[in-house]
Amino acid sequence: MSTTKQPGARPARTVTRAVRTPGGLSLRLDVRSGLVVLLLLAALCAMSVILIGRGDFPMAPGDVIATLLGNGTAAQEFIVQDLRLPRILVGLLVGAALGVGGAVFQSISRNPLGSPDVIGFGQGATVGALTAIVVFQGGSAAVAGGAVAGGLLTGAGIYLLAWKRGVHGYRLVLIGIGVAAMLTAVNHYLITKASLVDATRAVLWMTGSLDGRDWAQVWPLLAVCAVLIPLALGHGRPLR
Incomplete structure (x- = not known):
């Protein structure tokens, strides 16, 4: 497919700067992307603080x-450190993993x-x-292992079915x-x-929840x- 350049149109330019590390490694930094990342991190921190402060004990x-800096009362330390902070961290880590996977x-x-939920x-x-x-x-543990095995087997099956002198996107x-x-139909079946108990547990697993998440889930x-x-x-570059 060919493209025609419009008269007077200017090509989009990306502002980059060369950065040299102490070890002599030269890197190119995309200024716009770096600024966007910094703004998103600032918004992320602000929203995390707001969400930690919400609940039955505002x-x-x-x-x-x-409290995060260690200057809160005993009750605040328990609410923030033991109850709310782990939930926020689990949500952030899962979100980051899903974003990178996509x-x-x-x-x-x-x-x-081409995202994991669309292609099976x-x-x-x-x-x-x-x-x-x-x-x-x-x-x-068995549920987590089953999920990993199911994802790997599905990936292998899709790869083999899509193979025809190579795999095209x-x-x-x-x-x-x-x-x-087809797999969605299997899940519904x-x-x-x-049973009612297993169905409730299955739906909860499929939906996902941060309720009851603690440091035992954060560290893995x-x-x-x-x-x-x-x-x-x-x-990133070889993947493209």
């Missing part, structure tokens, strides 16, 4: 910041529809988790959409065959994100 933003899929498929990976993980809940009545997306529809998420997110960012 706290002013100043009190929240003082960006990786879009880069590989070169298609804005999310549905495959759900099948694995619901199988562990409904069929085997497994615990949290549009074929991966089209086959993934079809597989996602599993829920209809579950933080470890995974600390390894995989820099790895994905470091391979």
